[in-house]
Amino acid sequence: MDASAKLLAKKERLEKALNDKRKAREAGMVEMLDELSMYDQHPGDIASELYEREKDAGIQENLELELQRVKRALERLDSGTYGQCEACGGAIEPKRLEVLPETDLCIKCARAQQDKFTRPEEERQTDMGEITEKGEWFKVAEYDFFEEWHKKFPE
Structure with missing residues (x-):
């Protein structure tokens, strides 16, 4: 598999993963917990969910940075400076x-x-x-x- 095909496949994978992360983060805490009220939830449960959401935000940021690197590599490929x-x-x-x-x-x-x-x-x-x-x-x-x-x- 040549560099262009590898980069395009990686770009597609990253875009799909980012899309999935964005969709998951669009839901509010109440929807994610599938509870009618946040009032009766134990603080530890809410803290665990908050931790998971922050972790997802970090993963999403890393995916975005990696996607930028892949896009820049594709630009270098087009300009003839790839591999330099x-x-x-x-x-x-x-x-x-x-x-x-x-x-x-x-x-x-x-x-x-x-x-x-x-x-x-x-x-x-x-x-x-x-x-x-x-x-x-x-x-x-x-x-x-x-x-x-x-x-x-x-x-």
Whole structure:
């Protein structure tokens, strides 16, 4: 499957998911709880529903951002600059484009721009073993994960 087909399929998937999220969020709290009155509801039940709605809002925002990246990648494809790093102007690695067709940075520039997240002191006191170590490893948009996977399962 070529880059254009991948991007168009991803765009269609994202638009459908966004549409579904928007429809779900249009309903009010009373309709979502399927109750006649909010008065007799336990505050914990309402808090749980509010949490779910806020989580859905966050997911919707992430989907919108991802859709913007896909649309920009389609524009780059049309203008002939697809596969070119927007930071350094060099070529983006083919395997990176295969995994992340919407990417606009080569791996070197992506790593340079990666946020250097420092865990709060209270989290550093707890030992999470491998999870803590892999938390930083997975940050570069799945590319590092793909490299490791490819080493374990060569084609």
